[in-house]
Amino acid sequence: MKLYIPTRESEYITQYFGKNSLTMFYCSACRKYYSRKGSNICPSCRKIMPLVKVYENMGLKGHNGIDWRCYYKEPIDYNCSNPGIVKMVDNDPTGGMGVEVVSYDKDTDKYYKHIAWHFIKVNVKVGDKVECGDNLGLGDTTGISTGNHDHEGVKQCNKDGTTLDYNNGYKGAIDPYQFYDMEYHARELYFMRKQIPLLYKAIEALKGLLSILKK
Ligand SMILES: [Zn+2]
Ligand SMILES: [Zn+2]
Numbered sequence: 239m240k241l242y243i244p245t246r247e248s249e250y251i252t253q254y255f256g257k258n259s260l261t262m263f264y265c266s267a268c269r270k271y272y273s274r275k276g277s278n279i280c281p282s283c284r285k286i287m288p289l290v291k292v293y294e295n296m297g298l299k300g301h302n303g304i305d306w307r308c309y310y311k312e313p314i315d316y317n318c319s320n321p322g323i324v325k326m327v328d329n330d331p332t333g334g335m336g337v338e339v340v341s342y343d344k345d346t347d348k349y350y351k352h353i354a355w356h357f358i359k360v361n362v363k364v365g366d367k368v369e370c371g372d373n374l375g376l377g378d379t380t381g382i383s384t385g386n387h388d389h390e391g392v393k394q395c396n397k398d399g400t401t402l403d404y405n406n407g408y409k410g411a412i413d414p415y416q417f418y419d420m421e422y423h424a425r426e427l428y429f430m431r432k433q434i435p436l437l438y439k440a441i442e443a444l445k446g447l448l449s450i451l452k453k
Contacts, residue, residue, distance in 0.1 A: 298409065336360070
């Protein structure tokens, strides 16, 4: 299984797997996180909020994925070499919008769940089949987030999408960095794959035309 660069601003991985420095204000009554750049008074219930380590507060050892900076409404495409099926879609902007896709890797005989998060709009539905380069949605900063980015997570799972090794400290997430092919951008790869057969057909047509002209 390979993952390709998901966003245009590919140089900017803003947070790696396992990092645990993100702090935000947290209202335990409303169960909501707020940027530490703003006020520590909860806008909903007016209680004073403590500054918390976000991942610890979520029961994680650290960040459970890799964050790729994106621009507002940047198309985020499915960036895995194996085709997959959309297993879960979250359209609630308060919790963050995103997509989970399950794919099978025949090289390792394993199923993987691939998570992309913090969208402003989701463009797929549960049950959709997706291939590398198909659009999943548009990037933003919905949910627990401090700036526009695509959070990418990978979990090993069963065929039905049930996460394996859920108690590994990251709710089953593993470091996705090992899967990235930093040479290719998912969308550009898709474009190339679409264009190369067209180019090939054009060359063949031209050859045919030349052979007719020669006669
Ligand atoms: Zn509150
Ligand atoms: Zn993240």
